[in-house]
Amino acid sequence: MSDTTPLLDVSGLTKHFPIKGGFPIRRTVGAVQAVDGLDFQVGEGESLGLVGESGCGKSTTGRLITRLLEPSAGKITYSGQDITHANRKALAPIRSEIQMIFQDPYASLNPRQTVGKIVAGPMEINNINPAGGREARVRELLEIVGLNPEHYNRFPHEFSGGQRQRIGVARALALEPKLIVADEPVSALDVSIQAQVVNLLQKVQRELGIAFVFIAHDLAIVRHFSQRVAVMYLGKIVEIADRDDLYGNPRHPYTRALLSAVPEATVDETPARERIRLAGDVPSPINPPTGCRFRTRCWKATEKCATEAPPLVQVEGNKPGHLTACHYPETADTVPAPRLSKDPEAAA
Numbered sequence: 623m624s625d626t627t628p629l630l631d632v633s634g635l636t637k638h639f640p641i642k643g644g645f646p647i648r649r650t651v652g653a654v655q656a657v658d659g660l661d662f663q664v665g666e667g668e669s670l671g672l673v674g675e676s677g678c679g680k681s682t683t684g685r686l687i688t689r690l691l692e693p694s695a696g697k698i699t700y701s702g703q704d705i706t707h708a709n710r711k712a713l714a715p716i717r718s719e720i721q722m723i724f725q726d727p728y729a730s731l732n733p734r735q736t737v738g739k740i741v742a743g744p745m746e747i748n749n750i751n752p753a754g755g756r757e758a759r760v761r762e763l764l765e766i767v768g769l770n771p772e773h774y775n776r777f778p779h780e781f782s783g784g785q786r787q788r789i790g791v792a793r794a795l796a797l798e799p800k801l802i803v804a805d806e807p808v809s810a811l812d813v814s815i816q817a818q819v820v821n822l823l824q825k826v827q828r829e830l831g832i833a834f835v836f837i838a839h840d841l842a843i844v845r846h847f848s849q850r851v852a853v854m855y856l857g858k859i860v861e862i863a864d865r866d867d868l869y870g871n872p873r874h875p876y877t878r879a880l881l882s883a884v885p886e887a888t889v890d891e892t893p894a895r896e897r898i899r900l901a902g903d904v905p906s907p908i909n910p911p912t913g914c915r916f917r918t919r920c921w922k923a924t925e926k927c928a929t930e931a932p933p934l935v936q937v938e939g940n941k942p943g944h945l946t947a948c949h950y951p952e953t954a955d956t957v958p959a960p961r962l963s964k965d966p967e968a969a970a
Contacts, residue, residue: 627702628663629801629833630687635660635696637682641908655907656682658857659696661934666800669827669834671848671865673841673880675904678854680837681725684803687835688722689713700801718748718797725806727786731778737764737789738774744796763792767822784815791822801833808843816840820847841884845869850943853877856915857907859934863944873937873944873951876916914949922950 636658643651657679664670672680685691687698689705698706700716721744724730731740741760745752752759761771767788778786787807794802804823808816820843827834838844844851845865852862853876861874872878879898900919905911913931917923926949934947 626665629666629668629701630664630835631697631699632660632662632687633697633699635683635686635698636694637679637686637691638694652908655857655910657686658910660859662852662859662862664801664833664835667827667831667833668850669836669848671844671851672835672837672854673839673844673851674854676839677904677907679857679907680839680854681805683854684722684805684835684837687801688720688803690722718744718750719800721794721797721799721802723787723790723794723802723804723807726810727783727790728778730790731786733778736775736777737769737781740778740789741792741796744793748797750797759796760792763795764789766795766826767792768818782815783811784819787811787819788822791819791826795826795830798830799832801835803835803837805837806839807836809838809840816843823847841869841880853880856904856910858915858947860916860947861945862934864941867941867944871940871944873940873946874916874948875920875922875950875952878952914947924950 637656638653638658639656640650641652641654642648660683662670672683674680682691686693689698689708693706696706697704700720703716705713705716735743738757738760741763742756744750745756745759757774761774764771764773769785769788769792773781778789781789787810790807807823808819811819823834823836824847826832834847836844836848848865850862851865851868852859853868853874854860855876861868861872861877868877869881872881879900882896882898902919905915905918911918911928913929914920914923914927915931917927920927930949932947932949934945936942936944937946937948937951939951939953940946
């Protein structure tokens, strides 16, 4: 991150979903702590990858950023404006600047509308009339994302999964946004198609200067796409750094374990990287562990980990901007450094 004001600044972001119980009076008896105190920034034109196991709060974070969900606590600042609890009227001017690409390319498209209607929808809602008309702009967008402009009058069921996701990208680009939240945009696609969509998004980011929050669980794809990477575990960010620094020198035990699970092919006599197998299951977000949330599965946990939650800070030996939340961070010689392909086509 540079010293300039970030496009998106998230501080202490929290989302707890209440659990109702009791009869006959429904009362709150607990809460699912989906997201609990996130701090990160995204600069203009930058891409931040958000990775972690299923259920760690990645998608909830994306929906909080786009204000599809109301935060329980914390602060979201966009272009210097606090939008944490902004009402519909206050959000209207910036709705067009923050767009989202959803995980399921079919469920996010209205099956009863044509592609032209779907992509033009945001322009109609925001009363935008581009030069040359909306239809011309839609055809231009279809061409940008690699579809035939003649597909304007077709319906979503006439397209493959990869093509549907391209329609979703075209819709997200319709309002010329400054920030796009991509919620696992390739996880529902065939492996052979994933690289095409990732390369398309990378081309869009490079040519249009759009900032991305790229949510995924495929570490090779995240490394290929994102400039910085944040690792989440049970609603918290445990490590965030530049992609090369994080993949080459992971300091949090959970990050080490994630990277050790990535398959690799060795063509020489170099010994295979040691696989770290975590014990137990991810604890319930309804009743997370005290102190460090990873301690119940960590091989380095002590009494201190049970009583004190480690802050996300710069630890000794880290490069500037490499933050880790661990009382006993890993060292470079603890586990052999991971070797990951930077090319998603190679991963496919």
